[in-house]
Structure formats: C-alpha cells, structure tokens
Amino acid sequence: xxxxxxxxxxxxxxxxxxxxxxxxxxxxxxxxxxxxxxxxxxxxxxxxxxxxxxxxxxxxxxxxxxxxxxxxxxxxxxxxxxxxxxxxxxxxxxxxxxxxxxxxxxxxxxxxxxxxxxxxxxxxxxxxxxxxxxxxxxxxxxxxxxxxxxxxxxxxxxxxxxxxxxxxxxxxxxxxxxxxxxxxxxxxxxxxxxxxxxxxxxxxxxxxxxxxxxxxxxxxxxxxxxxxxxxxxxxxxxxxxxxxxxxxxxxxxxxxxxxxxxxxxxxxxxxxxxxxxxxxxxxxxxxxxxxxxxxxxxxxxxxxxxxxxxxxxxxxxxxxxxxxxxxxxxxxx
Numbered sequence: 001x002x003x004x005x006x007x008x009x010x011x012x013x014x015x016x017x018x019x020x021x022x023x024x025x026x027x028x029x030x031x032x033x034x035x036x037x038x039x040x041x042x043x044x045x046x047x048x049x050x051x052x053x054x055x056x057x058x059x060x061x062x063x064x065x066x067x068x069x070x071x072x073x074x075x076x077x078x079x080x081x082x083x084x085x086x087x088x089x090x091x092x093x094x095x096x097x098x099x100x101x102x103x104x105x106x107x108x109x110x111x112x113x114x115x116x117x118x119x120x121x122x123x124x125x126x127x128x129x130x131x132x133x134x135x136x137x138x139x140x141x142x143x144x145x146x147x148x149x150x151x152x153x154x155x156x157x158x159x160x161x162x163x164x165x166x167x168x169x170x171x172x173x174x175x176x177x178x179x180x181x182x183x184x185x186x187x188x189x190x191x192x193x194x195x196x197x198x199x200x201x202x203x204x205x206x207x208x209x210x211x212x213x214x215x216x217x218x219x220x221x222x223x224x225x226x227x228x229x230x231x232x233x234x235x236x237x238x239x240x241x242x243x244x245x246x247x248x249x250x251x252x253x254x255x256x257x258x259x260x261x262x263x264x265x266x267x268x269x270x271x272x273x274x275x276x277x278x279x280x281x282x283x284x285x286x287x288x289x290x291x292x293x294x295x296x297x298x299x300x301x302x303x304x305x306x307x308x309x310x311x312x313x314x315x316x317x318x319x320x321x322x323x324x325x326x327x328x329x330x331x332x333x
Contacts, residue, residue, distance in 0.1 A: 063094015
C-alpha cells in the first residue's frame with residue numbers, strides 16, 4: 001500500500017475495463033491501490049482490505065453492479081454506519097452506469113484525472129433501497145425486468161460471433177423487446193391475461209406524488225396505496241437509470257423516501273411516449289407515483305424482478321424499504 005488515501009476498484013470483466021484503460025489508470029494510481037474483481041466473491045475480499053487500510057475515497061469502475069456489490073461488501077465492515085463507508089467515486093466503465101450518470105457528464109478517465117489534480121470535497125449523499133439485507137439504487141418488476149430477462153436469455157443464445165456487438169449496447173434491449181417481450185404481451189392481451197398488483201404501505205406514512213413532484217394524499221401504516229392492473233412497477237432512490245433513462249424523476253427529492261412508479265400504459269403506447277419517459281417529463285392518466293418508505297408488493301402471478309440492472313428471478317411478493325443517506329458519492333460536475 002502507498003501513503004495515498006484513495007484506491008480504485010475495477011471489475012476486470014466490465015466492457016470498458018480494457019488493457020489500454022487499465023494501463024492509463026496505472027499511470028495515475030499506484031498498482032498497490034488498484035483492486036481487480038473477477039468473480040462476485042472478490043468484492044467482499046477486497047472490501048476487507050479497503051476497510052483495513054482505511055482508504056477515505058474509493059473509485060469504482062464497471063457499472064452499477066460493480067459499485068452496488070462493493071457498497072454491500074463495505075457495509076459488512078461498517079456495522080451499518082454509513083459514515084464508516086468510504087466516499088465513492090463512480091466511474092462510467094460498465095454497461096449500466098446509472099450512479100455515475102448522477103455525478104458526471106464527462107468520462108471515467110477525465111473524472112479520475114481532474115479529481116487527482118484537484119481533490120474535490122463536493123459529495124452527494126444518496127439514499128438506497130434495502131431488499132433482503134442488500135442495498136440497491138433502483139429496481140423493477142414487470143415489463144422492463146421481463147425485457148431484461150429476455151435480453152440475457154437471447155444474449156446467451158445469440159450474443160457470440162457476428163451478433164456479439166449487437167448485445168453490447170442498448171440495441172440488444174430493442175432486439176429482446178421486439179423479438180420476445182412485445183410478442184408475449186400481445187398474446188397476453190388477446191388472452192385477456194391481465195396483471196394485478198396490490199401495494200401496501202408498511203411504514204408510518206406514504207404520499208401520492210403530484211404532477212410537479214409535490215406530496216399529495218397521505219397513507220397510514222397498513223393502508224393499500226394501490227390495487228389494480230399494472231404493466232410496470234418501478235422503485236428507486238435515483239432518478240436516472242440505464243442509458244440516461246429518467247423514469248423516476250422525483251426519486252432523490254427527499255432522502256427519507258424512495259419513489260414508487262406504477263404504469264398501466266400498454267407497451268405499444270409506451271413506445272409512443274418513450275421520448276417523454278426518457279427525459280422524465282412523461283405525465284399520463286395511467287401513470288401513478290408515490291413517495292414510500294417501506295412497502296409490500298403482491299402480484300397476481302410471479303413476475304420478473306431486477307435490482308440495479310441484475311435479474312433476480314421471478315417473484316410474486318416483494319418487500320422493500322429505504323435506507324436514508326446510505327452512501328456518499330463524489331460529484332465531478
């Protein structure tokens with residue numbers, strides 16, 4: 001270890017962590033302060049060393065899964081105290097870069113260089129969601145998680161050889177959508193196989209969100225927030241998701257809450273509204289938004305479930321809670 005107070009944690013399998021990029025990073029950071037993760041278990045092993053050495057700042061490179069895995073590993077050594085977790089610098093070096101998009105508009109190497117030249121104290125404290133003891137910035141059940149499951153299945157079957165480039169960016173999701181997800185929804189529509197959901201508030205209070213992000217009607221503990229048909233159920237503490245999609249525009253407006261968004265807009269109509277959904281300006285009579293602290297989600301049938309961009313399997317019941325002020329992120333912009 002050197003006498004520096006910062007380190008960098010890289011996913012060796014991430015799309016943009018190439019030998020060339022690693023070489024450039026090694027010109028900036030001493031090799032003893034660089035940690036490479038090749039398998040999921042490496043996060044916990046490296047977190048132990050990071051904690052033992054007392055790094056104050058840790059840069060991460062490799063996408064949302066990489067930083068989320070490190071956050072959860074670091075929490076194991078913090079006794080649940082967020083102040084004992086190092087400040088994290090999220091660098092855009094993966095496929096999904098929701099967290100890095102919050103704090104940067106440039107690029108991974110540029111962000112790292114600028115901070116090393118002039119270490120900034122500009123830190124953004126971000127809340128996270130807790131599910132089964134793990135922390136995450138966002139998640140969903142329904143159409144987008146279904147598309148993600150279709151994407152990974154198609155990538156495993158077709159994402160090699162000449163088709164490999166197609167599944168290394170957002171185009172792969174469009175292939176999955178039109179090739180599998182949309183046809184399935186059309187078949188369900190004709191069979192009148194609608195999806196029903198019940199959302200129960202498990203905290204002291206929850207609120208409807210108004211058209212401009214203001215708190216509206218309140219719900220007490222045990223009250224049903226929503227019950228009815230649904231196409232997509234999303235929740236999170238950050239507004240910007242993969243590829244800059246701003247589906248949760250009020251997610252970080254109050255650290256005590258996460259945003260819950262329910263959409264009963266059909267997939268066909270969703271395509272029409274995609275530009276507005278992308279920039280966070282979408283308003284629709286079949287779009288329902290809430291500020292929640294702890295909720296139970298119950299579906300009429302098992303649904304695909306994703307957290308932080310990783311497919312978690314099929315679930316018909318999920319409980320989630322917010323962890324206020326869970327992590328501190330360096331702000332490069």
